[in-house]
Structure formats: structure tokens, C-alpha cells
Amino acid sequence: MNDADQSSPKTPQKRTATSGRLKPAVLVVMSVLILVPSMVGFIMKFLEFIRTFQDSTDGAFAITPMLNYLLASLGFFSLLVWAAANGMFRDIEQPKHQMLANDARLNAERAASLR
Amino acid sequence: MSSATTNEILPRHADLVEERLVRWYFYAALAYLAISMTGGILMALQLIHWNPLNGIEWLSAGRWRMIHTNAVAYGFIANAFLGVLHWSVPRLTLQRVLSQKLSYFIFIAWQAVVLCTAAGIIFGPTLQAQDWVASLTDQLHLPMGLGAQGVEWGETPFWIDPVALLGLALVAANFLTPIARSKGSMYVTLWYFMAAFIWTFLTYAMGNFLPEYSLTGTSAGAVGGLFIHDLVGLFVTPLGWGTMYYIVPIILEKPIWSQGLSLVGFWGLAFFYPLQGIHHFLYTPIPMFLQYGAIISTIAVEFVVATVIINFMGTLWGDGRKVVTNLPVRWFYTGMIFYFITCFQCALQVTLTFQKLIHFTDWVVGHAHLVMFGVFSMWIFGMMTYLFPILLNKPWYSRRLCEWHFWLSAAGVFIMFLDLGLAGVFQGYYWSSLQPWDVSVTGSQPFWITRMFAGLMIAGGFLCFLWNLLRTARGRSTDSPTAVSAPA
Numbered sequence: 001m002n003d004a005d006q007s008s009p010k011t012p013q014k015r016t017a018t019s020g021r022l023k024p025a026v027l028v029v030m031s032v033l034i035l036v037p038s039m040v041g042f043i044m045k046f047l048e049f050i051r052t053f054q055d056s057t058d059g060a061f062a063i064t065p066m067l068n069y070l071l072a073s074l075g076f077f078s079l080l081v082w083a084a085a086n087g088m089f090r091d092i093e094q095p096k097h098q099m100l101a102n103d104a105r106l107n108a109e110r111a112a113s114l115r
Numbered sequence: 116m117s118s119a120t121t122n123e124i125l126p127r128h129a130d131l132v133e134e135r136l137v138r139w140y141f142y143a144a145l146a147y148l149a150i151s152m153t154g155g156i157l158m159a160l161q162l163i164h165w166n167p168l169n170g171i172e173w174l175s176a177g178r179w180r181m182i183h184t185n186a187v188a189y190g191f192i193a194n195a196f197l198g199v200l201h202w203s204v205p206r207l208t209l210q211r212v213l214s215q216k217l218s219y220f221i222f223i224a225w226q227a228v229v230l231c232t233a234a235g236i237i238f239g240p241t242l243q244a245q246d247w248v249a250s251l252t253d254q255l256h257l258p259m260g261l262g263a264q265g266v267e268w269g270e271t272p273f274w275i276d277p278v279a280l281l282g283l284a285l286v287a288a289n290f291l292t293p294i295a296r297s298k299g300s301m302y303v304t305l306w307y308f309m310a311a312f313i314w315t316f317l318t319y320a321m322g323n324f325l326p327e328y329s330l331t332g333t334s335a336g337a338v339g340g341l342f343i344h345d346l347v348g349l350f351v352t353p354l355g356w357g358t359m360y361y362i363v364p365i366i367l368e369k370p371i372w373s374q375g376l377s378l379v380g381f382w383g384l385a386f387f388y389p390l391q392g393i394h395h396f397l398y399t400p401i402p403m404f405l406q407y408g409a410i411i412s413t414i415a416v417e418f419v420v421a422t423v424i425i426n427f428m429g430t431l432w433g434d435g436r437k438v439v440t441n442l443p444v445r446w447f448y449t450g451m452i453f454y455f456i457t458c459f460q461c462a463l464q465v466t467l468t469f470q471k472l473i474h475f476t477d478w479v480v481g482h483a484h485l486v487m488f489g490v491f492s493m494w495i496f497g498m499m500t501y502l503f504p505i506l507l508n509k510p511w512y513s514r515r516l517c518e519w520h521f522w523l524s525a526a527g528v529f530i531m532f533l534d535l536g537l538a539g540v541f542q543g544y545y546w547s548s549l550q551p552w553d554v555s556v557t558g559s560q561p562f563w564i565t566r567m568f569a570g571l572m573i574a575g576g577f578l579c580f581l582w583n584l585l586r587t588a589r590g591r592s593t594d595s596p597t598a599v600s601a602p603a
Contacts, residue, residue, distance in 0.1 A: 026425060027375050034383050034418040048404045072317060076310070076385040088300045092378070095302040096370035099207060102125065103365050106206055110128040114508065 131205035133215055138506050139222060140198030141499055145581065147190025147229065148492075152574050154183030159567040163560060173237055181236045181263055181270050187487055188268060188346065190229045195495040196354040197225070200290055200308065202502065203361050207305055210293035221285050228271070228279045235272035236263045267343050269322045276323045283319055287312035303377040307357030310385060314349035318342060333400045337393055344392030347486060348416075353384070355491050356423060358498060359447060363430060366444055366501065367437065372429030376422050383419035387412045394465045398474070413465045420458040427451055442517050446497025449525055453489035456532075457482060472547065477562065478539025485532040488573065493524065496580070503584060512586035516579045523576030531569035538562035 083089065160166050161176040168174040201218065205211055212218055239262015242248050248261060263270035271279060291312055294305050301309075322342025326335040364371050371377060393401060393409035427448070431437070437444045460482050463469050473479065500517060504510050511517055538559055545555035 023373050023376075023429075027373060027379065030376060030418065030422050030425070031379050034379065034415060034422070037415070072314070072389050073386055075313070076382075080382060080385075089378070091300065092375045093370075093373070095300045096364065096374045098299070099302045099304075099361075100364055100368075100370055102209065103206060105125050106128045106131075109125065113127070113129065 126209055126211075128206070131209065131211055132202055133218060134202075134506055136215075136218055136222060137198045137201045137502070140194045140201065141503070141506075143222075143226060144191045144194035144198065144495070145584075147186045147194065148577065149581070150233075151183050151186035151191060152570075152577060154179040154186065156567070156570055156574060158183060159563065159570050162563045163567060172241060178236050178240070178263075182233055184268060185232055185236065185270060186229070187492075188351075189232065189271075192351055192487070192491060192495070193225065193229075195499070196351075196358070197222075197286070199354075199358050199495075199498055199502075203304065203358065204290050204293055204308060207302060207361065208293040208297035210296045213289045213292040217285060217289050221282060221289065224278070224282050224285075228275055228282060231275050232263075232271045235261065235275065236270055239263050239272060264323075264327060266322060266326055266339055268346055269326070269339070269342060271323060273323075273327060276319075276327075280316065280320055280323075283312075283316045287316060302360070303371070303374055303381060304357040304361040306378065306381045307353040307360065310381070311350060311353035311357065314345070314353065318345040318349050322346070336399065337396060337401050337405070340395045341389075341392035344395060345389060348384075348388045348391070351487075351491050352388075355494050356380075356384075358494060359427070359451075362498060362501065363427060363444070363447055366441065367430060367434055369430065369434075372426050372432070376426050380419050380422040380426070383415065383422065387415040387419065391416060391465075394461075394470075397465070397467055397470045410465045410467075413461055417458055417462050420455065424451065424455055442514075442521060443497040443501040445521060446493050446500060449521075450490045450493035450497070453485055453493065453528070453532075457486045457490060460485075472543035473539050474543075476539035476542040476546075477535040477559070478543070481532045481535025481539065484528060484535070488524075489528040489532065493528075496520070496524065499580075503587065507588055508592045509587050509590045512583050512590055516583035520576045520580040520583070523572045523579065527569045527572030527576065530572070531566055534562050534565045534569060538566075 157166065157168065157174075157179045158176055161169075161179075166176060168179075201212070243252075243262050251257075252261070257273075261272060261274070264273060291309065294301070294309055297305070321338060322345075325338050326342075330338055360371060360377060390412040391409050393405055394413050397406050397409075399406075431444075431448065438448050439445070464473065464478075464482070500511075541558055541562070542555050545558055
């Protein structure tokens, strides 16, 4: 089937500049919006959980889902620390360009092999 | 993401990707979707008293309902994503999977797991009623019967569970090896895929072992709630988003708007999603602080979803016309809009007052259909629409049939979602006004009839796709890579 896509590639510099300024701002705002209230909420609930677990029988049967969560989160927290320590976030935007370049080269090689 | 400079020689595509296996997974997925849709339509007919199989025990509606849900989750979605993984992971990492032989073994073993589950669901309850099976169960001290287990989406017979878990471990080993071998910083898709392998294994173990062997009562109920929700959020969602982050930039031919924002979304999902499953069990005897915790984490996930939506809309910016002209892009972005709607529904559902109204009603059924079909199935169809011409080296037989598939599916699932949502509100008010149960059933009939026609629309679209695929597969191969790589 023929692709009917006629849109021409256009990347005006003005738009790129606006996007360039907007991107870090959105990143910071969304990070703060997500991480701060969630962390505060999580810590408060965790403290509440410890108090409940110590003071009443309620905590006894709540501990299974909580432990599941904490174990999984501990693993991911370790992974986050490992990734940061190994420079995974140093040039954070680089992998998206590399991925596209590699994919284009693989496509070109595949197309050539079909001919 | 493996980094390869422009001068470095890349491995050959044929050495990385086993295309035959991708095709097999897609064909298996489509076969299970056909079975699942048949089950869904039979269930819809049952509710409006037109069940053509009435009186046949093996094909009773209760068993078909479980076939419907299991065939979608483990048959359609799992197979389709395994196909996508076999295409995308080697190309992203520039490394082969651990073993091609293992890949073929997993393919066969996974089909066996799904078919045994279906057999357990259909024949299990009948077998368990036989005296000799009951006596065998007693003699061998089996923890439960041979048939389906009483956990939603965890109905896999207990004797299949260890095999399925082993299969998931093998899948993880097969794909985590190339990810571990890749060099440099990872692209966001690989983060999502890596997490999915770990989460799916843990989620399956939690839902299929804890309630059966060690927990009872409310505690088992809480874990059951976590399991259902985590299966969507920690198995399907990371695979879905990972796939989107991979394929959308490739088709739009430009990088994702912000890799940084995508990683905020990923880590947000990792830390805040696992706790929210209990939001399905508000007003139960589960301690209130756990219920409130689920509400808070659900609201946190809404922000995570916002990052993803912003990122994809930012990527599309300037190329909006492609949503009209390019079919895979249309599938992806329609699914994304539906995803936003389902997440908005989640925010409503976790408010205690609203939950009081819609709990146990068809609202939840509409929500589930929008998530599983309107979002993830649409992304899978987008991926298939893009990949099949490449895999078959043939352009689609008919663009018109592709269009019919899209419009019937999108319209069908949207009508179903609206219809069932409205039905849920009506049912909630019937029950809260303490009217007899029968009144709510009678009042639901118009909604259930509408739902059946919406389901038939979806099935009609699927038949268009199957017919188109059959004619495409039988068509003449092309050696024009342009026509193949720009399928729709």
C-alpha cells in the first residue's frame, strides 16, 4: 500500500528554540510536581504504617502488600543509584539520537540485502 | 541503548532479528484474539438472553468469560509483545537475544501454557466434579482442584503456575542478556522493557502463589487486588510505553521530545505504581491507611501519565497531519488519547464518594475494555500495521480495509466505553436506592444490547484486518524497500 503521507519535513529554527527553552522548564516542573508531593505522601504513609503495625493488629495483615511494595521498590532504588553512579544520566538526551541513527542504518542495510 | 558511532560497523539486521519468530508470535496473538472476541460476544449474548450455547456445560458463560480475559492477557497481548520484543530489543541493543533456540522453545512452551490454561478453565470444573478426581486430589494432598483457580486473571491451574513462572524467567534471561551486553546509556524503551521482565515475574508469583498457599481472607483479597492492577500496570504498561517510545520516533523520523522527561515518567511508574492496586478495594476491611496510600499513589501516577502524554504530544508537534495520513501513527495516538481518558477515570474512581457509586458495576468493565482494547490492543495493531508489510516484504493488500479496521475498532470500543460507563452509573443508583436486583438487571438491558453491537463492530474490524492480512500474505513480494517500510 502506498503511503499517502505528503507532509514535508519542516523544523523551523524558531520552533526549535522555543522547544529548547520549554523542555528544561517542563522537565523541572514535572519532576517537582511528581517527586515532592509523592515522596512526602509516601514517607508520611510509611510512618503511619509503622505506627499502626506496632500499635494494633491491623498492621499484621497489611504487611504483605507493603512488604511486596518495599522489596520491589528497594530493588528499583538500587537500580536508580547504580544507573546514576554509572553515568546513565550524564548525557541524558544522547541515546534518543543514537537509537534513531542505528535504526536508520539497520533499515538501510536490510533494504540493501533485499535487492 | 547501545552506542555505535557512524563509522562503526553495525551488525546485520538478519543476524539480530529472527523475523520468522516475530511473525509466528503475531499469528499466535491474532488467533488468541479471535478466540477471546468469540468469548466476549458469547458473554454479551448471554447477558441479553440470546446465548446460543445455553445448556452446554463445557461452554457455559462463566467459563467463556474466563477464556475471554485470559486469552486477551496471556494469549493476545503477551504473544504480540513477545513478537515486538524479538524485533525491537536486538535492534536497540545491537545484540542478539541469549539464544535463538531458547526463543523457539519459549514460543512453544508459552502456547502450551495458554492452551493448558484454557483446558483447565473449560474442562477443570467438570473434571473436579468426578469422584475419581476428588479422591486423587485427596490422596495426593493437592492444594486445590485441577481446574481454574479462584483468582481473577490468575485462573491458570495451579499445576501450570510453576511452568509459567519458569517461562517468564526464561523470557527475562533471553532479553536481559542483550540489554546487559549493550554499551553506553540506555534508551528509555530498554528501561521500560527491563523493568517489565522483573515486574511481570514478581507480579505473576505474587498473584498466583500467595493467595493460594499462604494468605487468606482480606489479606488474600488485598494481594488479589494488587495482582489484577499490577498485571496491567507492571506487565502491559511498561511493554506498551516501551514500544511506543521505540516506534513513534522511528515512524515520525525524529527523536522523542525529551528523553529526560521520559525517564522521570519511568522512575515515577517504578516507585508509585506498585502501591495503587488496593484502590480497587476501597471500603473493604483493608486498613484505611493502606486505602489512602493507594489513593495517593494513584494521584501520583496521574502526574507520571501527564509526563508521557506531554512527551508524545511534544514529539508530534509540527507533524500533526501524520495522525491523519499515517495509519500506525493514528493507531498510536488514538490509543494515547484513550489512555489519558482511562487514567482520568482512575482519578475519579479513587475518590471514595465516586467509588461508592460505581463499585462492582459495568463502569469498571467499560474502563477495563478501554484500557485493554482501546489502548494496548490499539498500540499492538499499530505495530502490526507497521511491521507486517516489512515482515512479509509485501505492501498491504488494501488500505481501505486497514481504514475499516481502524474506524470500526476505535468507534466500537469508544461506544462500548461510553455505554458501559453510563450503565455503571445507572446500576450504582439502582443499588444505592435499594431497589431489587432484578430491577437493575432489567434496567441494564438497553445498555447490554448496545454493548453487543459495539462488540460486533470491533469484531467486524478485526475480520477486516484478518482478511487483509491473508490477502497480503498471498500477494506478490516486493523488492522495493520504500513501499515496504512505509506501510500505511
